[in-house]
Amino acid sequence: MSRVDDLLGRVTTYRTVSAALGVVLAAALVLSLSGSVHVEPVALAVSVVVAVAVTLLVSLACGALWRVPVHRESSVITGLLLALLLRPSTAPLDLAVLAAAAAAAGASKFVLAVRSRHVLNPAAAGALAVGLVGVPFGAVPATWWVATPALLPVVAVAALAVVVRTRRGLLVGTYLVVAGGVVSVRLVGLGLAVPDALWTSLASYPLVLAAAFMLTEPLTLPPRRRQQLAEAALVGALTVTPFTLGPVWSSPELALVVGNVLAFALGQRRAVRLTVVGHRDVTPAVREVAFAPERALRFRPGQWIELHVPHAGVDRRGTRRVFSVASPPGHVDGVVVAYRLTPAPSSFKRTLTSLPQGVVVRATAVGGDFLLPRRADVPLLLVAGGIGITPFVSQLAALARAGERRDVVLLLLLGPGDEPPYADVLTASAARVVVVAPTPPAVLPEGWEHRAAPLLEDAVLREGVPDAHRRLAYVSGPPRMVVHARRTLRRAGVRRIRTDAFAGY
Numbered sequence: 001m002s003r004v005d006d007l008l009g010r011v012t013t014y015r016t017v018s019a020a021l022g023v024v025l026a027a028a029l030v031l032s033l034s035g036s037v038h039v040e041p042v043a044l045a046v047s048v049v050v051a052v053a054v055t056l057l058v059s060l061a062c063g064a065l066w067r068v069p070v071h072r073e074s075s076v077i078t079g080l081l082l083a084l085l086l087r088p089s090t091a092p093l094d095l096a097v098l099a100a101a102a103a104a105a106g107a108s109k110f111v112l113a114v115r116s117r118h119v120l121n122p123a124a125a126g127a128l129a130v131g132l133v134g135v136p137f138g139a140v141p142a143t144w145w146v147a148t149p150a151l152l153p154v155v156a157v158a159a160l161a162v163v164v165r166t167r168r169g170l171l172v173g174t175y176l177v178v179a180g181g182v183v184s185v186r187l188v189g190l191g192l193a194v195p196d197a198l199w200t201s202l203a204s205y206p207l208v209l210a211a212a213f214m215l216t217e218p219l220t221l222p223p224r225r226r227q228q229l230a231e232a233a234l235v236g237a238l239t240v241t242p243f244t245l246g247p248v249w250s251s252p253e254l255a256l257v258v259g260n261v262l263a264f265a266l267g268q269r270r271a272v273r274l275t276v277v278g279h280r281d282v283t284p285a286v287r288e289v290a291f292a293p294e295r296a297l298r299f300r301p302g303q304w305i306e307l308h309v310p311h312a313g314v315d316r317r318g319t320r321r322v323f324s325v326a327s328p329p330g331h332v333d334g335v336v337v338a339y340r341l342t343p344a345p346s347s348f349k350r351t352l353t354s355l356p357q358g359v360v361v362r363a364t365a366v367g368g369d370f371l372l373p374r375r376a377d378v379p380l381l382l383v384a385g386g387i388g389i390t391p392f393v394s395q396l397a398a399l400a401r402a403g404e405r406r407d408v409v410l411l412l413l414l415g416p417g418d419e420p421p422y423a424d425v426l427t428a429s430a431a432r433v434v435v436v437a438p439t440p441p442a443v444l445p446e447g448w449e450h451r452a453a454p455l456l457e458d459a460v461l462r463e464g465v466p467d468a469h470r471r472l473a474y475v476s477g478p479p480r481m482v483v484h485a486r487r488t489l490r491r492a493g494v495r496r497i498r499t500d501a502f503a504g505y
Contacts, residue, residue, distance in 0.1 A: 012317055014073045016165040017213065020158035021080040024146065024209075027154040028084075036150040043088035047098055051086075052079030054099045055122075058106030066110050069314045078105050081123035081213060084146040085253070086130075097139040101126040117308075117364055119264045121214050124256040132247060142253055144206035152203045159212030167479075167501060168216040174229050175211040176202075178236035183207075186240075205240065210252045215259070222266040223367020235259035271308075271362040272297050276355045277334060283419040286387060287341050287353055288326065292334040293363070301328055301394040302500075303368040305335065309361050311351040320364065321348050324476075324500070326390040326422075328398035335363070338421070340387045370474065370500040372399075378472050379407040381465060381494070382431070383456060383485050385477025386415070391500060392476065393422045396429035409465050411436055413456060413481065419443070434464045456485045461492050469493030476500040 011019075029044055031037040056075045063070035079102055086098050105126030109118040112125065131141035146155065163172050180201040187197035202208060215235060221228050238255035248254065274291035282288050299305065304322045311319065327336035339349060355361070372380065372395050382392050389412065399406060408431035412420055416438045420426070423445050426433050433448045435441060440450040451460045461468055473494050475485045479501045489497055 013165055014071075014077065017162055018073055018077050018080065020161050021077060021084070021213065024151065024154055024158050025080065025083065028146065028151060031150050037148055039088045039145060040090070043090045044083075046090055046095070047086070047088040048080065048083045050095055050098055051083040051102045052076055054102035055079035055082065055106045055126075058103045059109060062107055062110040068110075069310065069319060071314075071318050074109075075106060078102075078122045078126070082126055084209065085123065085127050085142040085144050087140060087143045087145045094140065097130050097134050100134065101130040101142075104129040114264070117219055119220070120260045121217050121220050121256050124214060124253040124260070127253040128251070128257055131251065131253070142251065144209070144252060146209055147204055147206035149203040152208070155208050159208050162212045162216065166216050166218075168212075170225075171216060171221075171228050171232050172211040174232040175215055175236040176207055178233045179205070179207050179211075179240050182237055183240045201240075206252055207236075207239070210239065210256065211236075214256055220260045220263055222263040223365055224266075225369040227263070227266050231259045231263055234262070271364050273360050274307075274335060274363055276357050276359045276361070278357060279353070279355075282338060282421045285341055285418060286338055286421045288336055288338040289352060289355070290327075290333040290336045291361070291363075297335055297363060297366065299325055299329060299366045300371055301325075301398040302370040302372060302391040303366060304370075304391075305337065305363050306365040307337070307352075307361055308364045309348060309351055309355075311347060313347050315347040317346045317348060319348065321352075324368075324370075324391040324394070326393050328394050328401055330401075331397075338387065338390050368500075370476070370498060372474075373472065376404055376406055379467070379470060380409070381468055381471040381473040381489075382408060382410045383413070383473065383475045383477075383489070384410065385413040385475075385481035385485070386418070387421075388475075388477030388481070388500070389421055389426075390476075392474070393425050396431060397425050400425075400429050405430065408432065409434065409471070411456060411461075411464065413437070413477065413485075414441065420445075420448075436460055436464075455481070456488050458488060458491060461488055469495075471496075473497045474500070 025048060028037050029041055032039045032041045032044060055078045056072060059070050059075040082101050082105060086101060105122040108120055108122050108125040112119050127142035130139055163169050183201035183205055184197040187200055188194055215232060222231060235255045238258060239252045241250060243250045273294040276289065277292045278290045280288050304324050306320055306322045308320050323337035325335060326338045327333060370391050384392055392410065410426060410431045410433045412433060412435050414420060414435060414437040419441055420435060427445050435448060435450045436453050436456055438452060438454050444450055451464050453460045469492060473489050473496060475482050475497060482499050482501045486497055486499060
């Protein structure tokens with residue numbers, strides 16, 4: 001898994017999703033030539049071109065009209081999904097329906113948007129729109145033709161890549177257990193054996209595709225994990241529960257849209273304007289930006305904030321980014337975020353680094369579940385890799401401000417020559433700090449310890465934290481480091497581990 005994380009971490013989530021969908025469509029084309037998938041190869045190719053082209057063109061037109069940048073790769077993903085939902089055909093009416101779905105999907109990102117954030121999954125919205133409007137006029141609704149046993153192995157592998165990249169395994173698993181369970185119970189009631197019922201629920205229903213590629217879309221998820229799991233369970237149940245309410249009938253796209261609406265209701269509804277009040281270099285490799293919110297921004301130490309920073313020359317990573325808040329609630333400098341300076345930064349990071357004082361950006365969401373336990377008597381082990389220190393800085397500073405003393409050991413993993421960020425905050429927290437690095441930093445604060453190692457190794461953990469097995473562990477950092485640290489902690493007998501990964505940008 002460490003190697004898989006490292007490989008997938010080198011590309012953006014959008015690129016992972018578009019590549020995975022491309023593999024599914026390529027496999028469908030090959031299998032259609034052999035007759036294993038019952039679609040016409042030419043019809044499939046034409047449908048893909050129409051779906052992608054119309055979605056992209058409508059998105060670009062709406063972007064020009066609304067005067068906002070368009071994320072082209074997101075539009076391509078939407079078109080690819082629609083090509084898998086609506087049955088491929090070269091008939092003029094069918095192509096017109098597909099084009100209408102693509103147009104509705106592309107427009108929904110702008111028309112049905114709040115704070116430049118679309119409310120509905122575009123592909124689900126487009127498929128639902130043509131189903132509600134077009135069916136009375138003879139249009140064929142979304143059939144999710146991709147749900148066929150011949151394609152399941154390819155869809156499953158592609159879905160796994162997306163789930164690993166997005167770290168949404170629990171979310172997807174909840175959806176599959178609920179939806180698959182409901183279908184299996186119904187099929188067993190009709191006389192099918194349990195293994196056959198389980199296979200049918202996965203191979204003949206579009207559960208895997210819907211869960212991995214549509215339910216996981218970050219912009220349409222609620223901010224907290226328990227809310228996300230509740231949404232997954234609800235959407236899973238609605239997906240496979242037959243019902244009809246006038247012109248509306250049960251379908252996967254309707255279930256997803258209902259989940260999107262509920263997720264929006266649970267999320268932060270009002271954006272908060274943040275004024276840049278200052279920059280500073282925490283270390284030569286870590287930059288910090290402080291913002292003054294126009295009104296109170298409610299968050300708990302360890303949570304993240306999503307910043308929306310429109311700028312010219314937007315690259316494929318977009319105009320939004322999530323950061324762990326590096327300051328405690330009520331901090332004198334307002335809200336502080338920090339990030340690692342890299343030789344080839346994204347357009348977002350370049351813009352954020354150069355923002356002058358007085359410029360206003362927006363915080364469009366706050367969330368996350370990387371929270372310390374409320375009980376003060378729980379011994380803690382915090383493992384931070386590089387910029388993964390930021391949620392711990394917020395948490396330890398908040399404890400210090402409250403005068404709360406806890407049994408905390410912090411393992412700070414640094415690269416060769418790196419300086420420890422936020423040394424003043426960590427020292428003031430009275431936590432025991434152990435720096436794990438190939439060589440000791442140039443300045444090691446008094447009371448800190450150093451262990452020579454490139455990563456968190458068994459011997460380092462055994463010698464540095466001999467009672468690790470009785471502690472509640474938190475791990476924050478790059479995905480590969482998080483996977484390695486989690487594995488090391490498990491070998492040491494640590495059973496309670498919470499993780500927070502920074503994929504980088």
